[in-house]
Amino acid sequence: SQTIHQWPATLVQPVGSPLSLECTVEGTSNPNLYWYRQAAGRGLQLLFYSVGIGQISSEVPQNLSASRPQDRQFILSSKKLLLSDSGFYLCAWRVTYNEQFFGPGTRLTVL
Amino acid sequence: AQSVAQPEDQVNVAEGNPLTVKCTYSVSGNPYLFWYVQYPNRGLQFLLKYITGDNLVKGSYGFEAEFNKSQTSFHLKKPSALVSDSALYFCAVRETEYGTDKLIFGTGTRLQVFP
Known part of the structure; x- marks a missing residue:
């Protein structure tokens, strides 16, 4: 069966520090992968999506970046975190008929 | 561009009563519509979807949603609410940009069921 992992589950980082969040999926190949951010427990903002290895599309220009070094690995990064980067980060992959399956999320607090 | 609107920030309902969570959409072409639920500090869980076919879609945990083309709505319903x-x-709609399958989400509605 398909599974999606995210780590770390929670993270507290100082302003200006780097960031690396990892997402991996199991049980599928060549999935479409997505990074979302949820602020203040409400709406989701699509940050990046990827349709294949090395293929990244950015939805919102900001100080975050994404990479897909392997078929089932999707990484969200930043060189210098801002206070506004705090939030709940969700990774997702497309299942069938366009529904997406979400990982457990990473809660990032920037102090 | 595709979009969905959830006009209610919060819906309160007593346990055992029917519940409705509203969603309206704006799309070009045929809509692909979805409902997801999120419990505190968890990822989103898929509830149901409308792609084509019957306007009444049944999903997980006893939820259903009615697709209404004339009113451009896709309201989520349950006959008898539980505290859980x-x-x-x-609510979400699929972006029609080919091959990306991006979902555009509404702002969310918090459902509170009181015992």
């Missing part, structure tokens, strides 16, 4: 249904609910 209390959560954040998101």
